[in-house]
Amino acid sequence: MSSNTPSQKIADLSRLLNDYNHEYYVLDNPTVPDAEYDRIMRDLQALENDNPECKLATSPSQRVGGEALSSFSQITHLKPMLSLDNAFDDEEMADFVRKLDERVGHITPNFCCEPKLDGLAVSLLYIDGVLTRAATRGDGLVGEDITVNVKTIKAIPLELRGEKYPTRIEIRGEVFMPFAAFNRINERAKANNEKPFANPRNAAAGSLRQLDSKITASRGLSFYAYSTGVVEGDNSPLADNHYDQLQQLKGWGIPVCPEIKQVNSLEAMISYYQDILSRRGELAYEIDGVVNKLDSIAGQDKAGFVAKAPRWAIAYKFPAQEEITTLLDVEYQVGRTGAVTPVARLEPVFVGGVTVSNATLHNRDEIERLGVMIGDKVIIRRAGDVIPQIVSAIVAQRPDDAKAIEFPETCPVCDSEIERLEGEAIARCMAGLVCGAQRKEAIKHFSSRKALDIDGLGDKLVEQLVDEDFIQTPADLFTLTIEPLLNLERMGQKKAQKLLDSLQTSKVTTLAKFIYSLGIREVGEATASNLAAYFKTLDKIKEASVSRLQNVDDVGEIVAKHLYYFLKQDHNLQVIDQLIEAGVSWPAIEEKSAEQLPLQGQTWVITGTLHTMGRSEAKELISQLGAKVAGSVSAKTTMLVAGEKAGSKLTKATDLGIKTLDEDGLVSFLTQFS
Numbered sequence: 196m197s198s199n200t201p202s203q204k205i206a207d208l209s210r211l212l213n214d215y216n217h218e219y220y221v222l223d224n225p226t227v228p229d230a231e232y233d234r235i236m237r238d239l240q241a242l243e244n245d246n247p248e249c250k251l252a253t254s255p256s257q258r259v260g261g262e263a264l265s266s267f268s269q270i271t272h273l274k275p276m277l278s279l280d281n282a283f284d285d286e287e288m289a290d291f292v293r294k295l296d297e298r299v300g301h302i303t304p305n306f307c308c309e310p311k312l313d314g315l316a317v318s319l320l321y322i323d324g325v326l327t328r329a330a331t332r333g334d335g336l337v338g339e340d341i342t343v344n345v346k347t348i349k350a351i352p353l354e355l356r357g358e359k360y361p362t363r364i365e366i367r368g369e370v371f372m373p374f375a376a377f378n379r380i381n382e383r384a385k386a387n388n389e390k391p392f393a394n395p396r397n398a399a400a401g402s403l404r405q406l407d408s409k410i411t412a413s414r415g416l417s418f419y420a421y422s423t424g425v426v427e428g429d430n431s432p433l434a435d436n437h438y439d440q441l442q443q444l445k446g447w448g449i450p451v452c453p454e455i456k457q458v459n460s461l462e463a464m465i466s467y468y469q470d471i472l473s474r475r476g477e478l479a480y481e482i483d484g485v486v487n488k489l490d491s492i493a494g495q496d497k498a499g500f501v502a503k504a505p506r507w508a509i510a511y512k513f514p515a516q517e518e519i520t521t522l523l524d525v526e527y528q529v530g531r532t533g534a535v536t537p538v539a540r541l542e543p544v545f546v547g548g549v550t551v552s553n554a555t556l557h558n559r560d561e562i563e564r565l566g567v568m569i570g571d572k573v574i575i576r577r578a579g580d581v582i583p584q585i586v587s588a589i590v591a592q593r594p595d596d597a598k599a600i601e602f603p604e605t606c607p608v609c610d611s612e613i614e615r616l617e618g619e620a621i622a623r624c625m626a627g628l629v630c631g632a633q634r635k636e637a638i639k640h641f642s643s644r645k646a647l648d649i650d651g652l653g654d655k656l657v658e659q660l661v662d663e664d665f666i667q668t669p670a671d672l673f674t675l676t677i678e679p680l681l682n683l684e685r686m687g688q689k690k691a692q693k694l695l696d697s698l699q700t701s702k703v704t705t706l707a708k709f710i711y712s713l714g715i716r717e718v719g720e721a722t723a724s725n726l727a728a729y730f731k732t733l734d735k736i737k738e739a740s741v742s743r744l745q746n747v748d749d750v751g752e753i754v755a756k757h758l759y760y761f762l763k764q765d766h767n768l769q770v771i772d773q774l775i776e777a778g779v780s781w782p783a784i785e786e787k788s789a790e791q792l793p794l795q796g797q798t799w800v801i802t803g804t805l806h807t808m809g810r811s812e813a814k815e816l817i818s819q820l821g822a823k824v825a826g827s828v829s830a831k832t833t834m835l836v837a838g839e840k841a842g843s844k845l846t847k848a849t850d851l852g853i854k855t856l857d858e859d860g861l862v863s864f865l866t867q868f869s
């Protein structure tokens with residue numbers, strides 16, 4: 196950078212910040228960490244403070260917010276901002292296409308499909324390329340002036356890029372809050388005992404309508420454009436179809452959703468809907484459907500409007516994710532680790548595509564936070580495959596006979612004491628395997644696929660075996676004989692024999708699986724595998740001190756203590772001894788020589804899609820050669836394996852000068868050792 200004078204330096208830093216935002220929000224290809232962006236911003240602010248005469252009118256330092264306003268002024272839109280008609284099934288989509296065909300005839304490729312972002316519609320006015328005014332949609336005719344707030348949204352350029360843009364162009368789109376920002380803000384609200392936002396849309400609205408723009412600046416809002424309003428100046432005519440117009444906007448530095456697609460049939464629109472619906476949970480932002488638009492602008496003009504909505508566009512909505520129902524009762528479940536979880540029993544309601552009659556209430560704090568009572572009308576949310584949640588209670592409609600929810604003082608299953616440790620939200624029954632619920636869960640875990648993998652021993656059967664007192668611990672499974680089994684409901688000779696056979700087969704396992712199967716708190720599959728690799732024998736793990744246990748990858752003080760205390764309790768040691776006596780065994784883990792561990796001391800990261808093997812298989816093979824396989828790229832990374840569609844990890848590795856291997860490279864590397 197040839198920056199000598201303050202004015203040059205200010206211009207250079209401003210351009211650098213604009214470029215970083217453009218790379219991040221428009222090109223989806225970030226090149227610098229946030230900390231670097233923030234550092235340059237501080238440098239720019241300091242220079243501008245010392246040399247106010249050199250500050251650019253479009254300086255990125257506006258992004259941190261300014262003086263608070265006392266109110267928002269009103270803005271009359273130059274052209275009304277439209278809303279959309281909705282379709283709720285394929286039939287209604289077919290209707291939409293048929294009516295358009297009658298009105299405008301066939302134009303191909305004739306539709307543009309877009310995710311329907313769940314945020315706030317805004318209008319941005321650029322005059323001579325400079326963001327001059329921003330307004331909310333309001334009632335479609337009159338909105339509020341939110342210019343100062345919008346200037347804090349890093350996704351929205353303060354100046355258009357290039358030169359060939361119209362002298363006056365109004366760009367419309369959605370301001371939204373990505374899930375990452377939403378979760379961060381809600382975590383912070385909860386930590387400060389403030390009310391969290393119910394969903395990203397409310398959070399976006401609450402953040403955008405702040406009189407203090409510094410608050411808006413801190414909220415991580417984003418933006419995608421989806422149409423233009425008034426356009427003047429013929430130095431750059433807009434394309435004659437919607438999709439290409441959006442590409443032009445992108446060329447001028449305006450972010451456009453990367454999921455938009457041109458299609459040319461009703462069937463293709465329906466497939467697009469299905470595809471986006473199936474990937475909804477993977478998107479970084481909330482959507483509530485897709486929007487289908489006639490692509491030809493001439494066709495749009497011909498189709499015209501009804502009331503406030505265009506005839507050339509339709510929102511095909513996803514099934515609602517939030518519904519209202521009644522909280523009938525609260526029951527308590529006891530998990531494997533004794534955690535007592537309140538579960539809401541609900542009047543069944545169709546939400547998110549399924550009928551829901553239970554929702555989790557998490558813990559006692561959550562019940563208090565919601566202020567909910569039995570009998571209340573509640574808003575239920577079911578997003579993707581996530582367990583349904585109660586979002587809020589409608590207190591205004593509370594019935595006279597509503598009952599307070601009383602968290603139990605003792606275990607609802609075994610009546611033992613419930614304890615809540617300092618700093619933990621979760622209350623636990625402390626009875627361990629004496630508690631029937633924990634016994635069942637421990638045995639289910641022991642026999643699950645990633646543990647001893649006992650085929651034919653489903654959850655229902657475990658419950659029956661415990662209820663009938665046939666078994667009390669995982670070790671008792673190996674004492675089962677055929678006769679008593681035959682007395683169980685729905686248990687024939689064949690099924691009983693199959694269970695006994697798979698119990699036999701399951702006895703041959705690995706040390707890692709055995710440790711995992713014990714169900715020690717916080718000891719998942721990866722930790723169990725690290726423990727086995729480090730200590731090699733069960734005896735060594737049993738003898739290890741809390742501090743020695745912490746030598747193992749991913750084992751911190753808390754996990755080490757859980758392990759240590761578990762392995763000091765007589766009843767746990769007794770079960771372990773009984774299992775080994777019953778014949779549970781694993782091959783000895785040999786000490787590998789340095790030659791067999793050519794990657795010892797190295798840290799590898801795997802990203803992207805691999806075709807010849809799965810990521811977990813690649814991880815296994817690389818670990819066997821002695822490398823640690825980590826989840827994120829840092830200066831300590833030795834090698835990045837970059838499969839197809841490798842994204843930000845590859846960019847970061849390249850920036851840090853870390854070596855990379857593509858899939859072919861990995862395969863030929865591994866063949867040396869096979």
Ligand code: 9MJ
Nearest residue numbers: 277309310311312369421486
């Ligand atoms: C949303 N909300 O994502 C439109 N929208 O087009 C998209 N909204 C729209 N388009 C015309 N993708 C009016 C509203």
